[in-house]
Amino acid sequence: MNASALTPNLALKGIYEVVCGEDSRRLPSPSMVSEIVKKLLRKSIALAITLDNFDRMSGIENLLWSINHLTEGVGRVGLILISTSEFGIRAMVGGRLFSRLKPEFHEFKPYDAERLYEILEHRIKQSYGKLIISSETLSKLCDFVTEEYDSNVRYLFRLFLNSADIASRNGEKLIGLRVVEEIIEQEKQLILKSKLGEIKRNTPRMYEVLRIISELQNEQKIVYTGLIKERIRKRGLAISERSLDYYLNNLESRGLIELKNVRRGEGRTREIKLKISNEWISNS
Numbered sequence: 076m077n078a079s080a081l082t083p084n085l086a087l088k089g090i091y092e093v094v095c096g097e098d099s100r101r102l103p104s105p106s107m108v109s110e111i112v113k114k115l116l117r118k119s120i121a122l123a124i125t126l127d128n129f130d131r132m133s134g135i136e137n138l139l140w141s142i143n144h145l146t147e148g149v150g151r152v153g154l155i156l157i158s159t160s161e162f163g164i165r166a167m168v169g170g171r172l173f174s175r176l177k178p179e180f181h182e183f184k185p186y187d188a189e190r191l192y193e194i195l196e197h198r199i200k201q202s203y204g205k206l207i208i209s210s211e212t213l214s215k216l217c218d219f220v221t222e223e224y225d226s227n228v229r230y231l232f233r234l235f236l237n238s239a240d241i242a243s244r245n246g247e248k249l250i251g252l253r254v255v256e257e258i259i260e261q262e263k264q265l266i267l268k269s270k271l272g273e274i275k276r277n278t279p280r281m282y283e284v285l286r287i288i289s290e291l292q293n294e295q296k297i298v299y300t301g302l303i304k305e306r307i308r309k310r311g312l313a314i315s316e317r318s319l320d321y322y323l324n325n326l327e328s329r330g331l332i333e334l335k336n337v338r339r340g341e342g343r344t345r346e347i348k349l350k351i352s353n354e355w356i357s358n359s
Contacts, residue, residue: 078126083138090124104141112148121151129156136168143175185226191217195231207239208250215252219259223266234258267351270329280314281322288332288347289356298347299339323347 076089084104091107092098094114102110115122124142129135146152156178168176186194192213199206206213216238220231235250238258242250275282287306291298300319307314314322323345326332333348 076126078129078132078135078138081132083132083134083141086126086132086138087141090122094122104137108141108144108148111145115145115149115151121153122149123153123155125155125157127157130158130167136172139168139172139176143172186221186228187226188214188217188221191220191226191228191231194228195235198232199235207242207248208235208255209252212250212252212255215259216255219262223262234262267330268355270331271351271355274326274329274331278322280312280318281325283310283312284314284319284322285326285331286356288349289353292349293353299337299344300347301339301344303347 076086078086081089087104087107088102091102091111094111111122122145126132126138132138142152142154146154154176195213195217196206199208208216216234217231220226220234224230234255238250238254241254241257242248245254247254271285274285284303284307287303288298291302291306296302300323303319304316307319323332323334327334331349331351333350335346335348336343337346
């Protein structure tokens with residue numbers, strides 16, 4: 076099951092209904108665990124539980140404790156946790172639960188662009204009877220997913236289907252490069268918006284620096300680090316020069332700004348340009 080869209084209780088309810096049958100009642104977790112154990116003992120069967128995207132479930136530790144109680148009650152319960160992120164289970168649960176689960180870790184390296192090409196090419200021919208996208212366009216799509224989404228096959232399929240939908244609406248029999256470039260550009264914008272939202276939530280001071288850059292740019296000024304420092308002082312923000320330097324480098328690495336070393340007067344400074352729309356910041 077895909078754990079990202081479930082609460083621990085709903086996930087356990089799904090396991091409960093697989094073993095015990097459908098039940099419209101709202102049951103507490105201990106009751107469901109008890110009934111599952113009884114059913115498994117009577118039937119003498121094994122249970123394998125697979126949780127995809129487990130690290131995206133809020134309160135995953137509660138569900139893992141319930142599953143641990145199942146293994147203690149029956150013993151014939153297997154658990155497979157799947158995630159595409161590097162966020163380890165050890166960081167998500169307490170040491171006591173971790174030692175009881177005794178997990179084994181298996182890392183599967185992501186596909187390269189060539190392998191993604193082979194997978195999608197095969198699925199397209201299987202579904203459509205022929206290749207409805209040019210080789211160059213298919214390669215571009217696979218390269219993008221490899222670089223931006225860790226070779227996520229499901230994401231690749233979604234982008235392809237979106238491209239096919241646009242081509243169909245345009246009356247095109249072959250998905251061309253222009254359509255895929257349009258899809259990729261839309262996705263890049265979504266990625267940047269996601270990064271912007273993450274900064275606003277998690278690093279408000281960095282976001283304030285970004286807001287200052289946006290304001291200065293809106294005033295039709297060429298933005299230099301000196302102007303940013305001046306505005307930081309005027310607002311009384313607790314941002315040191317070292318922190319500002321870190322924030323600027325971080326924002327550049329995320330693709331939100333562009334930094335350029337320039338000569339100004341007798342010294343050197345950095346010119347800063349936004350790589351996102353000012354409206355994203357003013358409206359956020």
